[in-house]
Structure formats: structure tokens, C-alpha cells
Amino acid sequence: MSIETGYEEISILKEIAELLNEGTDTNAVLSGVLKRLLHVTGLQTGWIFLIDENGSHQLAADEALPPALANDDKQRMCQGKCWCVNKYNNRQLNKASNIMECKRIEDAIAENAGETCGLTHHATVPLRAGQERFGILNVGSPNKTHFQKNELALLEAVAFQIGTALKRIKLTQREQETALVAERNRLARDLHDSVNQLLFSLSLTARAGVEMTPNDEVKQTFSYMQDLAQEALGEMRALIWQLRPRGLENGLVSALKSYADMLGLSIETKVTGVASISGKVEEALWRIGQEALANCKKHSQTTEVVLFFHAASDGVLMTIKDGGCGFHYDQNHTIPSLGLKNMKTRTEALSGTFQITSKPGSGTEIQIHIPF
Structure with a gap:
């Protein structure tokens, strides 16, 4: 690799890293990074599958899919099995793979499902951070059937960056959920210690008013106040339960x-x-x-x-x-x-x-x- 080529790849990785660090919405981040990756590498088509622990894949981002894959709201990409997903699920895909024929393209051709625009193969790279795996990155171009070692190395470096970003987003979402639970608990405590106690005091005061006054009309007023306070207490207890489910x-x-x-x-x-x-x-x-x-x-x-x-x-x-x-x-x-x-x-x-x-x-x- 020449020094000039090395600087170019470092520049690409820096640009991708900046994009990955900007967002917390998974699909938006992946879509932006995929588009930028294809632009700077000169490749034309790409897509990212996120794959869960059960092996089910989800199309999280795509760019410039040929009509054969994009038709019918991309159903061919969202359903069915393919070689790259199978290799990932069987743990046979541990690094950038050069090159895989695309089963989805082959099936589309066999079924005469639309124009493939010369796309027949794609490189496949697993997305991971340490031992944690998230899915795969696929990229290709019309009539391209071979990737050089330096191209695969660059794709692998980008895939590692994507995997790290996905882990960061996952941890951020978990922190936000934890913070939300903590805020609910704080609000529940505040309601219990302030509003709940005030309503209880109001109920006791109204009850005392009923017992102290000889006037029937005043008794009815105090009794009505007591009933309202008891009803409000019930509603408040239900609200506290919803905020913080004790038990x-x-x-x-x-x-x-x-x-x-x-x-x-x-x-x-x-x-x-x-x-x-x-x-x-x-x-x-x-x-x-x-x-x-x-x-x-x-x-x-x-x-x-x-x-x-x-x-x-x-x-x-x-x-x-x-x-x-x-x-x-x-x-x-x-x-x-x-x-x-x-x-x-x-x-x-x-x-x-x-x-x-x-x-x-x-x-x-x-x-x-x-x-x-």
C-alpha cells in the first residue's frame, strides 16, 4: 500500500467515525454511513442486515438496490434465507469475505423479478464489537466479481467502527431507560410524600368537620369533601402504582x-x-x-x-x-x-x-x- 493510499484510507475511516459518533438512532446512523462509504469507495450498491440472537435478519439500511431487489417494497430483502446470513448464523463469517455470489439476485433472475443492473456478487463483512455480534454489511458494484485485499481490509475496519457504534447506541438506550425508571421512582416518591399526604389530611379534616358541626347542611358539605378526598386518594395511589410498581x-x-x-x-x-x-x-x-x-x-x-x-x-x-x-x-x-x-x-x-x-x-x- 502506498503512503498516498494509506492517507486516503485513514481519511475515509476518520470521516466514517465522525458520522457514527453523531447520532443515536440506529437506522439513521447506518443509512448515513452506508451512503458515505459507497461514495468514498466508488462502490454503487450496499445494504446492512441487523441479525438478532435467534438468527432473524432485519434490513436496517440500503443504498441503490437494483429493481430486482427493491421491487415490492424490498420484500425480497426482508424475507427468506441467503448464503451470507446463513454463514453468519453458522459462525462461518468471522471477517470480510471475498466474494459471495448473491442468492437473492440469483433467485430474482430465475423468477424474472426485474433488472439486476449487472450486480451478481457482493462482499460480506460481519458487524461486531469484541465478542458481541450485530449483523452484516454487504457492498457491491455492477460486474464487480473481485475485491482486492486492501479493499476488504478497509471494509473490515469500517465494519468494526459500525459494530462499536451499535454497541454505544445500545448502551446509550439502556442508560436512558435506567434514567427514566429512576425519574419515575423520584416522581412517585414526591407524589406520595406531598400530594398523597395532603389529600389524607384533607380527608381527616373533613371527617372531623362532620363530627364537630351540628348543622346538617354543613355536615353534608364536609361529607362531600371527605368523599372527594377519598376518591382523589384512590386515584393518586393508582398513579403512584403506575409510576413505581412496588412488588x-x-x-x-x-x-x-x-x-x-x-x-x-x-x-x-x-x-x-x-x-x-x-x-x-x-x-x-x-x-x-x-x-x-x-x-x-x-x-x-x-x-x-x-x-x-x-x-x-x-x-x-x-x-x-x-x-x-x-x-x-x-x-x-x-x-x-x-x-x-x-x-x-x-x-x-x-x-x-x-x-x-x-x-x-x-x-x-x-x-x-x-x-x-
């Missing part, structure tokens, strides 16, 4: 039982299976369970609730069912309430499925399945 450290089911008791519901629990649940999944199920139990309290006209919880190695299933009044629900129509929509959104954010079953007079059942 979650003893498990999700235990926390939901305690929350149901606080609402005045009688809950029967059935738990099967054994599996470790991540904090993110547990938090989502906790919020969904809270909303479901609150709906039972407000709308079902019953205090009897059943909670089914099954944890397995590939996912968790939670069902909350009441035998109350129910309501008319058609799965082909929009979900009728904001609370139910929020539950569905939380579930689908974790690639889960959310299902409601309800009929007038037959109660309501909410089922949530979240895969691992």
Missing part, C-alpha cells in the same frame, strides 16, 4: 395481584412454565396488565378476574379474563378505546400479538403473546 421485584404476577387488590378486584392466577423475561418485556406486560385490570374495574360490572400466565423459552403468553358485561367487538373494525389501543401498541412494539374477545353478557378476554 415488581417479586415478579410480574405478584405485582398484578397486588394492583388488583388495590383496585378492589378478586383475582385468580394460573401460572405455568419457567423462563427468564427481559426487563423491557416485563415492563410492557406490567403496563398492559394495569390497563386491563383498570378496565375490568371501570367497565366490566364484576370484581372477579382471572389471570393466565405462561412463560416458555420462545415467548410469553398472558391472558386477562373477566365474566362481566362484555361489549360488542368486531376484529375487522377499529379498536374502540384509547386504553385498548395503547395495549395493542405496546404489544406490537415488541413484535407481539394482541387479541380481544368480547360479547355483550359474555365477559371480555385480552390475550397478549410476546416472542423472545
Whole structure:
């Protein structure tokens, strides 16, 4: 490698590093870096697959895909298997590979799915930071069937930078989640120590007023104040529970039982299976369970609730069912309430499925399945 070439590669790595250090949104960062990498290297096409622990890939960034790969909203890139992903999952891809024929391109040609623009091969580089792996970087150009050693070395250096940036983003997101939990705990403590105590004092004062005054009208006023204070206390306790779920450290089911008791519901629990649940999944199920139990309290006209919880190695299933009044629900129509929509959104954010079953007079059942 000449000194001039060395300086050029160092300049490229510096430019890529600056881009990687600027953002915290994974897809935006990867898209920007991929576009810049292709520009400075003179390559034309590239894409990045993020691959999870189960071997499932996600198209996180792409640039200048030929029509054969870009048609149908890039479905050919989002589904199915290919040689580079298989090699990655089988741990046969540990460094930049020169060169792989592209199975997705071959399949597109066989199916006459569109123009390939001369792209037949691509270089493949794993994205990793230390022992932690994140996915693969693929780059190529029309009619290019060979990469030089220095080209592969540059791609490998860039891939290491991307892997390090992905780890940084992951750690940053985890820190933000931890900070959010800490802030919720602080707010819950403040509400308990200030507003909650004030409402309790107001309730006691109103009760004393009822006992001290001989005037019936004044008694009714104080009694009304006491009722309002008690209602506000109940709402405040529910809010504090939502901010800081005391008892979650003893498990999700235990926390939901305690929350149901606080609402005045009688809950029967059935738990099967054994599996470790991540904090993110547990938090989502906790919020969904809270909303479901609150709906039972407000709308079902019953205090009897059943909670089914099954944890397995590939996912968790939670069902909350009441035998109350129910309501008319058609799965082909929009979900009728904001609370139910929020539950569905939380579930689908974790690639889960959310299902409601309800009929007038037959109660309501909410089922949530979240895969691992």
C-alpha cells in the first residue's frame, strides 16, 4: 500500500467515525454511513442486515438496490434465507469475505423479478464489537466479481467502527431507560410524600368537620369533601402504582395481584412454565396488565378476574379474563378505546400479538403473546 493510499484510507475511516459518533438512532446512523462509504469507495450498491440472537435478519439500511431487489417494497430483502446470513448464523463469517455470489439476485433472475443492473456478487463483512455480534454489511458494484485485499481490509475496519457504534447506541438506550425508571421512582416518591399526604389530611379534616358541626347542611358539605378526598386518594395511589410498581421485584404476577387488590378486584392466577423475561418485556406486560385490570374495574360490572400466565423459552403468553358485561367487538373494525389501543401498541412494539374477545353478557378476554 502506498503512503498516498494509506492517507486516503485513514481519511475515509476518520470521516466514517465522525458520522457514527453523531447520532443515536440506529437506522439513521447506518443509512448515513452506508451512503458515505459507497461514495468514498466508488462502490454503487450496499445494504446492512441487523441479525438478532435467534438468527432473524432485519434490513436496517440500503443504498441503490437494483429493481430486482427493491421491487415490492424490498420484500425480497426482508424475507427468506441467503448464503451470507446463513454463514453468519453458522459462525462461518468471522471477517470480510471475498466474494459471495448473491442468492437473492440469483433467485430474482430465475423468477424474472426485474433488472439486476449487472450486480451478481457482493462482499460480506460481519458487524461486531469484541465478542458481541450485530449483523452484516454487504457492498457491491455492477460486474464487480473481485475485491482486492486492501479493499476488504478497509471494509473490515469500517465494519468494526459500525459494530462499536451499535454497541454505544445500545448502551446509550439502556442508560436512558435506567434514567427514566429512576425519574419515575423520584416522581412517585414526591407524589406520595406531598400530594398523597395532603389529600389524607384533607380527608381527616373533613371527617372531623362532620363530627364537630351540628348543622346538617354543613355536615353534608364536609361529607362531600371527605368523599372527594377519598376518591382523589384512590386515584393518586393508582398513579403512584403506575409510576413505581412496588412488588415488581417479586415478579410480574405478584405485582398484578397486588394492583388488583388495590383496585378492589378478586383475582385468580394460573401460572405455568419457567423462563427468564427481559426487563423491557416485563415492563410492557406490567403496563398492559394495569390497563386491563383498570378496565375490568371501570367497565366490566364484576370484581372477579382471572389471570393466565405462561412463560416458555420462545415467548410469553398472558391472558386477562373477566365474566362481566362484555361489549360488542368486531376484529375487522377499529379498536374502540384509547386504553385498548395503547395495549395493542405496546404489544406490537415488541413484535407481539394482541387479541380481544368480547360479547355483550359474555365477559371480555385480552390475550397478549410476546416472542423472545
